[in-house]
Amino acid sequence: MADNQKTHILIIPYPAQGHIIPLLDLIHNLASTSKLTITIVITPKNLPLISPLVSLFPFIVTPLVLPFPSYHGIPQGKENTKDLPPASFKQIMPAFAKLMDPLRHWFESHPSPPVAIISDIFLGWTHNFSLQLGIHRIVFSPSGAFGLSVIYSLWKNMPKKKNQDQDQDQNDVVLFEDVPGCPKFPWWQLSPVFRSYVEGDADSDFIKQGFWDDMASWGLLINSFDDMEKIYLDHLSSSFGYDGRIWAVGPLVSQTKVENRGGSSSIEVDKLLSWLDTCQNNEVVYVSFGTQAVLTNREMEVIAEGLEKSRVRFIWSVKGQVGDHGMVPHGFEDHLSGCGLVIKGWAPQVLILKHRAVGAFLTHCGWNSVLEGVVTGVKLLAWPMGADQFSNATLIVDHLKVGTRVCEGSDMVPNSCELARILAESVNQHEISRKKIMKLQSKALESLSDNGSSSKALVSLVNKLCELKIEPKIESISKGNNNLE
Numbered sequence: 001m002a003d004n005q006k007t008h009i010l011i012i013p014y015p016a017q018g019h020i021i022p023l024l025d026l027i028h029n030l031a032s033t034s035k036l037t038i039t040i041v042i043t044p045k046n047l048p049l050i051s052p053l054v055s056l057f058p059f060i061v062t063p064l065v066l067p068f069p070s071y072h073g074i075p076q077g078k079e080n081t082k083d084l085p086p087a088s089f090k091q092i093m094p095a096f097a098k099l100m101d102p103l104r105h106w107f108e109s110h111p112s113p114p115v116a117i118i119s120d121i122f123l124g125w126t127h128n129f130s131l132q133l134g135i136h137r138i139v140f141s142p143s144g145a146f147g148l149s150v151i152y153s154l155w156k157n158m159p160k161k162k163n164q165d166q167d168q169d170q171n172d173v174v175l176f177e178d179v180p181g182c183p184k185f186p187w188w189q190l191s192p193v194f195r196s197y198v199e200g201d202a203d204s205d206f207i208k209q210g211f212w213d214d215m216a217s218w219g220l221l222i223n224s225f226d227d228m229e230k231i232y233l234d235h236l237s238s239s240f241g242y243d244g245r246i247w248a249v250g251p252l253v254s255q256t257k258v259e260n261r262g263g264s265s266s267i268e269v270d271k272l273l274s275w276l277d278t279c280q281n282n283e284v285v286y287v288s289f290g291t292q293a294v295l296t297n298r299e300m301e302v303i304a305e306g307l308e309k310s311r312v313r314f315i316w317s318v319k320g321q322v323g324d325h326g327m328v329p330h331g332f333e334d335h336l337s338g339c340g341l342v343i344k345g346w347a348p349q350v351l352i353l354k355h356r357a358v359g360a361f362l363t364h365c366g367w368n369s370v371l372e373g374v375v376t377g378v379k380l381l382a383w384p385m386g387a388d389q390f391s392n393a394t395l396i397v398d399h400l401k402v403g404t405r406v407c408e409g410s411d412m413v414p415n416s417c418e419l420a421r422i423l424a425e426s427v428n429q430h431e432i433s434r435k436k437i438m439k440l441q442s443k444a445l446e447s448l449s450d451n452g453s454s455s456k457a458l459v460s461l462v463n464k465l466c467e468l469k470i471e472p473k474i475e476s477i478s479k480g481n482n483n484l485e
Contacts, residue, residue: 014120016081071095124210145232147388155211189390219245225447251371282359288317306419314340317347360426377441
């Protein structure tokens with residue numbers, strides 16, 4: 001098929017590592033079908049993240065580089081959440097909507113404009129924008145189906161906090177009666193995006209409308225697979241008007257070289273893998289809390305004590321000290337130099353987890369990390385910190401039973417002796433949950449096989465995209481999802 005016959009789609013990522021990395025893996029899979037041409041909206045400082053894809057698919061993937069919009073609360077030159085405080089989403093989400101005018105100009109002047117937009121869940125404004133252009137918008141969710149079901153329920157029902165004085169009152173619980181299994185979470189474990197909502201505040205109301213527009217969009221792409229979350233995928237399909245246009249195409253775990261996706265590292269990849277080669281099967285615990293969370297110095301001390309008392313071999317990924325956060329205890333690295341490695345900066349997480357020597361993963365339960373643990377068949381040790389991580393921990397510990405809960409919350413500190421016990425047991429070859437995670441790993445790999453559910457979903461998505469045409473434009477902007485009335 002000639003290039004001018006291919007279906008053109010526009011993809012708009014949200015500039016956060018946990019959002020953009022799985023979307024890049026999706027783009028890799030879409031580009032590999034050779035049926036599409038893909039334009040990716042990117043800002044200058046995030047351009048290096050997509051450069052490998054552009055080099056790999058030079059005639060299929062094209063960057064559309066637009067200046068990062070100026071917006072209150074975002075320092076000039078900062079274009080990714082990893083360089084900003086955790087609460088920066090409240091500014092970045094409406095800031096990105098200021099790309100609408102340059103995007104409209106690009107679309108109207110393009111000789112072969114896209115027939116669809118695939119955009120992140122945090123970019124709900126692209127729904128009404130797509131209606132104005134006469135094309136379809138598909139939501140990309142970096143959260144799993146269970147986590148997304150909880151998020152959608154929050155924004156649909158807008159529950160109120162009962163106790164305004166006690167932010168972590170365990171009795172202030174929200175019951176999600178419209179989600180299968182009726183899960184419940186204390187208020188402090190709910191999405192911080194939702195908890196930060198202030199009625200009447202312009203940014204808050206913009207964010208709320210964005211989630212309503214997500215629920216009103218034409219389709220949903222989700223980084224999960226049937227055998228892991230079938231009940232919640234079916235719930236999303238039947239409850240939010242997507243009319244079957246839900247595609248579970250995960251796990252989106254990169255099969256390409258990704259060592260430098262997140263920046264520099266204190267240890268070269270070859271040296272890291274050489275050290276792992278000296279270890280026995282499944283005896284290493286990998287410790288990492290993602291790109292956003294920074295532990296208090298007290299939490300760092302307890303992890304160090306737990307690692308030492310457990311006598312397990314380990315790799316510990318840390319971000320570096322910031323004030324009273326993130327400090328590796330003095331002398332720890334020298335004292336345990338024969339037992340483990342401390343990586344400062346970016347860690348090649350997938351490569352580490354894939355190594356035969358790694359048997360357990362102490363994680364913050366970000367969805368990407370959960371899926372990477374599942375695909376590599378390691379025991380998951382859950383210490384959720386925020387975002388959708390509490391629902392992810394509930395899924396893997398209570399529902400799927402492939403993990404152990406270590407602690408909960410960014411202000412909590414586990415007992416070092418109890419942590420040591422959990423770490424030591426996690427590398428036990430005969431531990432029951434190890435058999436369960438290996439079974440789930442097999443299902444994950446099966447879903448990615450040529451005849452697997454996720455591979456079929458990707459083919460279905462591409463075929464549906466290839467059927468689309470630009471429709472008559474809708475001038476008026478919708479006011480929300482009619483399903484919510």
